[in-house]
Amino acid sequence: xRVLGIETSCDETGVAIYDGSAGLLGHxxxxxxxxxxxxxxxxxxxxxRDHVRKLLPLIRQVVDNSGITASDINGVAYTAGPGLVGALxxxxxxxxxxxxxxxxxxxxxxxxxxxxLAPMLEADPPEFPFLALLVSGGHTLLVEVDGIGxxxxxxxxxxxxxxxxxxxxxxxxxxxxxxxxxxxxxxxxGDPKRFKxxxxxxxxxxxxxxxxxxxxxxxxxxxxxxxxxxxxxxxxRAFEDxxxxxxxxxxxxxxxxxxxKTLVVAGGVGANLRLRxxxxxxxxxxxxxxCYPRPEFCTxxxxxxxxxxxxxxxxGQKESLSIKAIPRWSLEELEPAGS
Numbered sequence: 001x002r003v004l005g006i007e008t009s010c011d012e013t014g015v016a017i018y019d020g021s022a023g024l025l026g027h028x029x030x031x032x033x034x035x036x037x038x039x040x041x042x043x044x045x046x047x048x049r050d051h052v053r054k055l056l057p058l059i060r061q062v063v064d065n066s067g068i069t070a071s072d073i074n075g076v077a078y079t080a081g082p083g084l085v086g087a088l089x090x091x092x093x094x095x096x097x098x099x100x101x102x103x104x105x106x107x108x109x110x111x112x113x114x115x116x117l118a119p120m121l122e123a124d125p126p127e128f129p130f131l132a133l134l135v136s137g138g139h140t141l142l143v144e145v146d147g148i149g150x151x152x153x154x155x156x157x158x159x160x161x162x163x164x165x166x167x168x169x170x171x172x173x174x175x176x177x178x179x180x181x182x183x184x185x186x187x188x189x190g191d192p193k194r195f196k197x198x199x200x201x202x203x204x205x206x207x208x209x210x211x212x213x214x215x216x217x218x219x220x221x222x223x224x225x226x227x228x229x230x231x232x233x234x235x236x237r238a239f240e241d242x243x244x245x246x247x248x249x250x251x252x253x254x255x256x257x258x259x260x261k262t263l264v265v266a267g268g269v270g271a272n273l274r275l276r277x278x279x280x281x282x283x284x285x286x287x288x289x290x291c292y293p294r295p296e297f298c299t300x301x302x303x304x305x306x307x308x309x310x311x312x313x314x315x316g317q318k319e320s321l322s323i324k325a326i327p328r329w330s331l332e333e334l335e336p337a338g339s
Contacts, residue, residue, distance in 0.1 A: 001019070001020045001074045001075060001310060001313065001314060002017055002018070002019045002020075002025070002068065002072055002073050002074050002075075003017065003018050003073070003074065003075045003076070003077055003306050003307075003309045003310040003313060004016075004017055004059070004062075004063075004073050004075070004076045004077070004095075004098070004306065005017070005018060005077045005078075005109075005302040005303065005304070005305035005306025005307070005308075005309055006055070006059070006076070006077070006078040006079065006091045006094060006095045006302060006305060007078075007079045007091065007111075007114070007300050007301060007302045007304070007305045008051045008055065008078075008079060008083075008087050008088065008090050008091030009079045009081070009082070009083030009084065009087060009088055009091075009111045009300060010042060010047065010083055010084055010087055010137070010138070010300060011031070011032040011033070011035075011036055011042045011047050011050075011087075012029055012030065012031050012032065012299065012300040012301070013029070013030040013032075013050070013051050013054045013055055013058055014027070014028070014029045014030075014300055014301040014302030014303070014305070015027065015028055015029075015055070015058045015059050015061075015062045015302040016028075016062060016301065016302035016303040016305070016306040017062055017063065017066045017068070017073070017306060018303065018306035018307050018309075018310045020310055020314065023121075024121060024303055024306070024307075025066035025067070025068065026062045026063075026065045026066035027062060027301065027302050027303045027306075028058050028061055028062050028065075028302070029296075029299075029300075029301055029302065030054045030058055032046075032047060032050050033177070033178060035047075035050055036177065037176070037177045040171055040177050041167070041177065042084070044084045044086055044087065045086065047084060047086070047087050048084070048086035048087050048089070048090055051087055051090040051091065052090055055090060055091065055094055056094065059094075059098075062302075070098075070102055071102070073102060073104060074104055074313075075099070075104050075105050075106065075107065075309060075310070075313040075318075076095045076096075076098055076099040076102075076104060076105075076106045076107075076309070077095070077106070077107050077108075077109050077305050077306055077308060077309020077310070077312070077313070078091045078092050078094070078095030078096070078106065078107075078108060078109065078305065078309075079091055079092075079108075079109055079110075079111050079114065079305055080092055080108030080109060080110070080324045080325055080326050080329070081108075081110065081111060081325060081326030081327055081328070081329040082110075082111055082112070082138070082139075082326065082327055082328055082329045083111055083138070083327060084327070085325055085327045088325040088326075088327065089323070089325045092108070092323045092324055092325045093323050096319065096321070096322075096323050096324075100321065105313055105318035105319070106318060106319045107309050107312045107313050107317055107318055107319055108319050108324040108326075109305050109308045109309055109312070110308075110329055110331060110334055111300075112134055112136075112139055112141065112331055113148075113149075113151075113308050113331065113334060114304035114305045114307075114308045115134050115136065115266040115267050115293075115304060116132045116134060116143065116145065116151075116264065116266060116331075117148070117304060117307055117308050117311070118266050118293035118297045118298075118301075118303070118304040118307070119264050119266065119291040119292060119293050120307055121293065121294075121297060121303060121304070121307055122291070122292075122293065122294065124291075125291070126262050126264055126291040127262070128145060128146060128147045129144070129145055129146045129147070129260055129262075130145050130260055130262035130263065130264055130291070131143070131144060131145070131154075131251070131254050131255065131258060131260045131262065131263045131264065132145050132263070132264040132265075132266065133247065133251060133263060133264070133265045133266075133270070133279075134266055134267050135161075135162050135163065135247070135265070135266075135267040135268070135269035135270055135275075136161060136162075136163050136267035136268045136269060137161060137163030137164055137167065137180075137268060138161050138163065138164070139157070139161050139267065140156065140157035140161045140162045140163075140209050140211070141153055141155065141156055141157075141331070142154040142155035142156075142207050142250060142251070142254050143331060144254075144258055144260070145264070147336060147337075148308075148311050148312070148315075148336065148337045149312075149334045149335050149336035149337045150336050151331045151332055151334065152332065153330070153331060153332055154207045154254055154257070154258075155206070155207030155208045155209060155250060155254070156208055156209070157208070157209045157210065157211065158201075158208055158209065158210050159210050159211065159212040160210075160211045160212045160215065161211070162209070162211055162243060162269050163180055163267070163268050163269050164211075165211035165212065165214060165215050165243070166179055166180035166183055166184075166239075166243075166269065167179040167180055168215050169183060169214070169215050169218045169236075169239050170182050170183040170236075172215070172218060172219050172222060173186075173218070173222060173232050173235060173236060174232070180268065180269065180272075183236045183239070183240065184236075184240060184272055184273070184274070186232065186233050186236040187233065187236040187237040187239070187240040187274070188237075189230075189233040189237075190233040190234045190235070190236050190237025190238070191230075191233075191234045191237065192237050192238070192241055194234040194237075194238065195221055195234055195235060195237075195238035196238065197214055197217050197218070197221075197238045197239060197241070197242035198213065198214070198217060198242065199242055199245050199246045199249065200213050200214060200242075200246060201246075202245075202246060202249045202250070207250050207253055207254055207257075209246065209250065211243070214239055214242055214243065218235055218238075218239050221235050221238070222235055240272075240274060241274075243275070244272075244274050244275050244278045245278075247275060247278070247279070248278050248279065248282050251263060251279060251282060252282060252286075255283075255286055255288070260288075261283070261286055261287055261288025261289070262283075262288055262289055262290075262291065263279060263283055263288065263289075263290045263291070264290075264291045264292075265279060265290060265291070265292050266292070266293055266298065267298060268298055268299045268300075270292060270293070270298045271295045271298040271299070276290070276292065311337060312337045314337075315337035317335070317337055
């Protein structure tokens with residue numbers, strides 16, 4: 001079975017084709033970073049319009065580069081949510097229409113399920129059950145995963161997602177958009193002993209997260225400093241260390257609570273090298289292992305949607321002719337789809 005995957009949940013247009021026998025045949029990604037940079041964040045209307053311009057040419061490109069034709073595609077998977085409703089509708093309308101025209105089934109995919117399953121595209125994929133730490137610009141989740149569609153959310157963010165907190169902190173430090181990678185790079189020059197930021201919500205039971213306070217702490221630290229380049233680097237390092245420590249503490253709790261020793265880390269912030277090193281160390285001490293998608297599949301991409309679509313179509317799931325877009329959608333609402 002060959003599945004075309006379409007991702008348009010926010011500011012990146014992703015397309016890929018996954019073959020159940022041969023694996024990933026091809027993928028391409030168009031990023032809108034330059035479009036939104038002058039505004040310091042994603043402008044939903046501009047994002048939607050850019051998806052309209054870029055999606056069909058990108059589909060043609062991926063199909064051609066994969067060495068197949070449209071008649072060789074057996075199903076279409078598109079991101080139905082969560083995300084920006086206008087952006088979602090572009091991919092959903094295109095995906096459902098192509099499936100109808102090609103007379104193949106279509107399936108609507110949860111964006112975070114795509115991230116969660118992205119490590120399955122690697123040479124040594126995790127086996128169910130496992131824990132998943134999903135860390136992106138819009139979501140921060142700790143999930144117990146028993147199989148595809150069998151998810152239990154153990155922890156969620158009560159305010160800003162971690163990627164959003166990275167971007168906002170970078171903005172107040174005067175860094176360019178997108179701020180997360182810029183802040184992480186600047187933190188390499190920072191003194192880890194200069195500032196001590198709190199580790200939010202680690203002084204109480206539970207696995208939920210809160211990062212808005214760290215952003216405020218960074219703001220006050222910056223205002224009270226001399227605002228030199230070294231001050232900027234030291235604050236970036238303190239912020240990043242606080243985030244990494246918080247994730248390590250929560251993941252250790254989740255391991256103790258569930259007994260699971262495999263941790264999947266996915267989403268854009270999952271590419272952070274300091275976070276990876278810390279979680280690798282934690283799981284090694286626990287006698288387990290961490291699993292990541294390759295860096296290009298940490299951010300939004302079509303490959304993860306194509307793979308998730310393949311697994312759900314393989315299980316016999318498909319959509320009606322309606323176009324499905326769900327801006328707010330819990331992982332726990334998904335139907336199981338095999339093991």
